[in-house]
Amino acid sequence: MVTARNTREDVVRAAGRLFAERGYHGTSMRDLGKELGLLGSSLYSHVASKQDLLVDVVEEGARLFEASAEQALRTEGTASDRLDALIAGHVDVVVDNIEVARTFLNEARMLDAEHRSRILSARDHYEEVFRSVVREGAADGSFDAGVDVKTASIFVLSILNAIERWYRPHGELDRDALVAQLSNFARAALT
Amino acid sequence: MVTARNTREDVVRAAGRLFAERGYHGTSMRDLGKELGLLGSSLYSHVASKQDLLVDVVEEGARLFEASAEQALRTEGTASDRLDALIAGHVDVVVDNIEVARTFLNEARMLDAEHRSRILSARDHYEEVFRSVVREGAADGSFDAGVDVKTASIFVLSILNAIERWYRPHGELDRDALVAQLSNFARAALT
DNA sequence: CCTCGACAAACGAACGTTCGTTTGCCTAAA
DNA sequence: TTTAGGCAAACGAACGTTCGTTTGTCGAGG
Numbered sequence: 001m002v003t004a005r006n007t008r009e010d011v012v013r014a015a016g017r018l019f020a021e022r023g024y025h026g027t028s029m030r031d032l033g034k035e036l037g038l039l040g041s042s043l044y045s046h047v048a049s050k051q052d053l054l055v056d057v058v059e060e061g062a063r064l065f066e067a068s069a070e071q072a073l074r075t076e077g078t079a080s081d082r083l084d085a086l087i088a089g090h091v092d093v094v095v096d097n098i099e100v101a102r103t104f105l106n107e108a109r110m111l112d113a114e115h116r117s118r119i120l121s122a123r124d125h126y127e128e129v130f131r132s133v134v135r136e137g138a139a140d141g142s143f144d145a146g147v148d149v150k151t152a153s154i155f156v157l158s159i160l161n162a163i164e165r166w167y168r169p170h171g172e173l174d175r176d177a178l179v180a181q182l183s184n185f186a187r188a189a190l191t
Numbered sequence: 192m193v194t195a196r197n198t199r200e201d202v203v204r205a206a207g208r209l210f211a212e213r214g215y216h217g218t219s220m221r222d223l224g225k226e227l228g229l230l231g232s233s234l235y236s237h238v239a240s241k242q243d244l245l246v247d248v249v250e251e252g253a254r255l256f257e258a259s260a261e262q263a264l265r266t267e268g269t270a271s272d273r274l275d276a277l278i279a280g281h282v283d284v285v286v287d288n289i290e291v292a293r294t295f296l297n298e299a300r301m302l303d304a305e306h307r308s309r310i311l312s313a314r315d316h317y318e319e320v321f322r323s324v325v326r327e328g329a330a331d332g333s334f335d336a337g338v339d340v341k342t343a344s345i346f347v348l349s350i351l352n353a354i355e356r357w358y359r360p361h362g363e364l365d366r367d368a369l370v371a372q373l374s375n376f377a378r379a380a381l382t
Numbered sequence: 383c384c385t386c387g388a389c390a391a392a393c394g395a396a397c398g399t400t401c402g403t404t405t406g407c408c409t410a411a412a
Numbered sequence: 413t414t415t416a417g418g419c420a421a422a423c424g425a426a427c428g429t430t431c432g433t434t435t436g437t438c439g440a441g442g
Contacts, residue, residue: 029428158352232421
């Protein structure tokens with residue numbers, strides 16, 4: 001028996017995939033239904049609205065990044081070690097949840113005002129973690145003391161956030177090699 | 192003269208602004224008309240289709256970046272000087288045409304297949320210019336000889352392409368300071 | 383062992399709205 | 413007198429969503 005009924009989780013996962021590929025406004029409920037072998041209307045057995053799907057996907061992304069940062073901050077050692085942990089954690093989130101990450105990074109601005117501002121402050125907090133580690137490293141000698149904390153943090157985060165634009169699961173650069181390259185690049189630029 | 196009639200150029204400029212802000216699929220012809228004080232239907236006096244507007248904006252972006260790269264390549268001196276010229280040119284394109292640049296970077300994938308592939312190869316060519324300069328610098332001693340050309344180029348371009356996401360015209364970091372920071376960051380990371 | 387009620391999942395038709403676009407007309411300027 | 417720019421009305425298609433109904437599954441009671 002191949003009954004294969006869909007759960008809400010299946011719907012959210014497929015939504016993440018299509019939102020990442022075509023954008024929120026470029027994806028219709030009928031598109032999403034087709035992806036699951038359903039009619040568009042059938043999705044409302046699982047979800048109250050299209051916007052709800054975007055909220056679910058984007059908030060999952062926010063949770064993943066937040067959890068990653070929290071864990072990286074618990075790394076013992078120098079500020080440079082903690083930056084490496086932040087980088088590795090970020091790469092893992094993107095590589096293991098690429099559709100969620102893409103939707104989080106590119107489609108969060110399509111959220112309605114309240115959800116969007118919640119997400120924006122979550123992102124602010126995530127970026128502040130990077131700034132604090134760079135600042136710490138500039139103070140304790142891990143990095144160059146004259147580094148512009150704000151700008152350097154933006155640059156590092158820019159590289160990390162761009163990974164979703166070019167990374168391919170079975171490409172020539174795997175997770176470990178990517179983390180190593182990023183770590184080297186960041187350390188070289190900051191010292 | 193109170194005659195405030197709109198030209199095709201006005202329409203394309205407004206389209207770039209709205210596409211950058213809300214995305215192509217998030218912008219309706221009626222939205223765009225309102226932006227210009229017109230009905231949506233009136234736009235068809237200037238343009239054959241909504242897709243045409245996206246084509247116009249994105250191809251203008253492609254032309255700007257391509258022209259910038261071409262000029263930077265004519266810079267005399269070391270590979271490091273040429274990379275600085277590439278960086279400065281890229282910043283100028285983004286800072287002086289931020290809506291066009293945002294639409295080029297984020298909405299090109301909404302183009303129909305033929306236009307999209309044309310734009311993708313233009314972007315490929317632009318990125319190849321960066322790779323060639325990094326490669327040249329690795330060979331002639333401007334940069335570390337062991338640098339991974341592909342990956343390092345991606346990293347530099349990632350930072351440049353992310354500028355549209357955070358740069359604000361009258362922020363605390365002006366064009367010159369930004370170019371200087373980028374140049375320092377890239378040189379430090381590559382040597 | 384059968385059957386019944388409950389329930390979640392999905393269907394299919396329809397709702398009102400918005401979409402991109404077309405058409406015909408009008409007006410102000412050249 | 414021509415014509416480009418804009419209006420007003422309308423088109424068919426697609427949109428997100430609602431609704432009543434059907435289907436399949438499963439545990440409890442007879």
